[in-house]
Amino acid sequence: MLKPGCYICAGVDSLYMIVRYVISIRHDLDTAKKILQSGRPYLEEAGFYSWAFTPKSLMKLFKSSNLQVIKVIGKPVIFTHEAEPLLQDPNKAKELLELELALCEEENIIGYGGQLHIVAKKPEDPSSLVSMRGSA
Numbered sequence: 001m002l003k004p005g006c007y008i009c010a011g012v013d014s015l016y017m018i019v020r021y022v023i024s025i026r027h028d029l030d031t032a033k034k035i036l037q038s039g040r041p042y043l044e045e046a047g048f049y050s051w052a053f054t055p056k057s058l059m060k061l062f063k064s065s066n067l068q069v070i071k072v073i074g075k076p077v078i079f080t081h082e083a084e085p086l087l088q089d090p091n092k093a094k095e096l097l098e099l100e101l102a103l104c105e106e107e108n109i110i111g112y113g114g115q116l117h118i119v120a121k122k123p124e125d126p127s128s129l130v131s132m133r134g135s136a
Contacts, residue, residue, distance in 0.1 A: 005124040008067065009117065014074060015039055015052040016111040055111050058118055067120035073104045074113020 002008055018041045022032040035041045039057065040049045053061070059069050078100050086092040103109060110116065 002067075002122045004122050007070070007119060007121050009119050011115050011117045012058060013041070013050060013052040014111055014113050014116050015054050015057070017114045018052050020112070053116055055107070055116060058116055062118060062120045067122055070119040070121055071105070072107075072110060072116060072118045074110030075104050075115050075117065076100055077103045077106070077109050077113045 015036065019032045019036050022028050022035060022041075035052070039052055039054075041052055042048075043050050055072050055074070059072060062069050078096065080087070083096055086096050104113065
């Protein structure tokens with residue numbers, strides 16, 4: 001339960017990154033299509049199905065719970081394993097971090113982050129909930 005005027009922060013798995021992983025590492029197009037359609041990847045090491053979200057589906061979930069979305073970011077959006085050589089040089093690592101921080105809020109690519117993080121607020125005035133539900 002969240003008190004009026006308070007904030008909630010959450011981190012979730014990114015659906016697009018999971019699909020990318022299934023295609024690029026496991027080369028399994030059928031599973032990738034199923035995950036993309038259902039949003040439910042199977043976590044073999046844990047033995048259960050999980051939920052994964054797109055930025056749009058995550059915002060929709062929070063708005064349907066009468067919360068005002070403040071910000072959604074993806075992290076990391078730069079694929080660090082591909083940029084590993086840059087991390088060996090402290091100056092380049094700093095530049096890479098600055099670039100990541102600039103890109104993690106870019107709404108056109110945040111879904112490629114491994115994780116999506118959202119900040120939302122419960123309105124102070126319950127009457128504002130009706131108008132928020134109508135806006136997408």
